[in-house]
Amino acid sequence: DRIVAFLDQKTAEIDAAISKKERLIELLGEQKDLLVSQAVLAGLNSEASRKPCEIDGIESIPSHWKVIANRRLFKEKAKKYKGEALPPLSLSQKDGLVPTDEMKERSLKTSSYEHFRICRAGDLVLNRFKAHLGVFFAAKQDGVVTFHYGIYTPEQGVSSKYFELLFHTNSFRAIYAGASNGMTVGLQNLSNQNFYDVKSICPPLSEQITIVNYVIDLENRYAALTLSIEKELESLRELKKLAIANAVTGHIKV
Numbered sequence: 365d366r367i368v369a370f371l372d373q374k375t376a377e378i379d380a381a382i383s384k385k386e387r388l389i390e391l392l393g394e395q396k397d398l399l400v401s402q403a404v405l406a407g408l409n410s411e412a413s414r415k416p417c418e419i420d421g422i423e424s425i426p427s428h429w430k431v432i433a434n435r436r437l438f439k440e441k442a443k444k445y446k447g448e449a450l451p452p453l454s455l456s457q458k459d460g461l462v463p464t465d466e467m468k469e470r471s472l473k474t475s476s477y478e479h480f481r482i483c484r485a486g487d488l489v490l491n492r493f494k495a496h497l498g499v500f501f502a503a504k505q506d507g508v509v510t511f512h513y514g515i516y517t518p519e520q521g522v523s524s525k526y527f528e529l530l531f532h533t534n535s536f537r538a539i540y541a542g543a544s545n546g547m548t549v550g551l552q553n554l555s556n557q558n559f560y561d562v563k564s565i566c567p568p569l570s571e572q573i574t575i576v577n578y579v580i581d582l583e584n585r586y587a588a589l590t591l592s593i594e595k596e597l598e599s600l601r602e603l604k605k606l607a608i609a610n611a612v613t614g615h616i617k618v
Contacts, residue, residue, distance in 0.1 A: 367611050370618035374611075378604045385597050389590055396586040403575050403582075404529045407567060419563055421535040429567045435560035437527070438488060438516035445480040445508045453483065453507035455491045460501035461509075479511045488524040490514040495554040496541035498532040514559060526572035529579055530564060 407426045414424040418431055425431075454464040461483075483489055483503045491499040492514055502524035509515065518524045530536055543562055544552035567575070610616045 366618045371608060371611050374607050375604055378600055378607070382597060382600050382604075385593050385600065389593055392586055392589055392593075396582060399582055400529065400579050401533045401535075403578055404526070404533060405535065405565070407571065408575060408578060417565065419535075419539070419565065421538060422565065425565050426567070429565055431563050432566045433560065434516075434562050434564055437519055437522050437564060437566065438560075439519065440515060440556060441517045442481040442483060442487070442515035445477050445482055448482065448508075450482060451505075451507045452477070452480070453489075453503070453505075453509050455489060455494075455499055455501060455509075455513065457494065457497060457499050461489050461503050461507075463507070477508060480508045481511060481513075481515060483507055483509050483513075483515045484517070486518065486524055488516040488518065488527060490516070490554070490559075492554045493552065495531075495544055495559075496537055496552055498537045498540075500528050500531040502528045514554070514556065516559075521569045522566075523569060523572040523576060525576045526567075527564065529576065536564075 405422060405425070407429070409426070413427040415427045417423060417425045452464045453461050454467050456462055456467055484506050485503050487503045489501055489503050489509060490513060492512060516524075518527075531540070539562060540554060541552070543558040544554045545558070566572075607616075611618055
């Protein structure tokens with residue numbers, strides 16, 4: 365009875381500590397996402413003059429930023445795959461455009477690449493059926509992708525990585541949800557024409573690059589914090605196992 369009472373108390377204390385650590389990881393993720401959205405949608409200079417923005421969901425932007433239709437920012441120029449020595453790539457909602465063999469999510473593989481197309485490093489690649497989830501990613505390498513994806517080459521003065529971050533914001537997810545055709549969630553298709561018709565905010569290229577570098581540094585710092593807390597979580601879980609084992613085997617006095 366004393367062992368059971370001891371373990372009830374001890375495991376409850378450890379479980380409470382674990383819950384707090386897990387909640388802290390969630391809060392860090394929410395804080396990071398908020399800081400990224402602020403940087404992408406409003407810039408890094410809080411003292412810059414601002415002007416009203418015509419895009420739904422965005423009240424204002426820095427005065428020197430522009431609002432430009434996507435057709436002036438990107439063009440679909442992808443060539444049909446003809447057997448070039450290029451790796452097949454797939455879009456992961458979490459990890460971006462990665463080699464298909466490295467996909468953590470379930471991914472259908474094909475025996476034929478007849479209708480596949482070539483994407484180049486720097487292209488913006490989107491899953492047309494998941495635009496409302498922000499599944500836009502800048503390609504980090506050359507490869508071949510399914511014809512179901514949209515492949516957009518940036519025009520001069522455009523950083524695909526900045527627009528990847530922009531299209532991940534809640535404001536633009538809502539915009540692309542409205543621009544997609546289809547009533548059923550998961551079967552909403554974003555056509556080329558609808559993508560081109562969407563208007564995006566566009567800072568000068570130098571500012572796009574500065575924001576991207578800021579976000580990369582921010583994500584690295586939050587990743588390090590999260591990893592540290594995850595190590596603490598692992599230690600707490602091991603402590604719980606050890607406390608139970610020691611109590612039931614008589615290695616500690618209760």
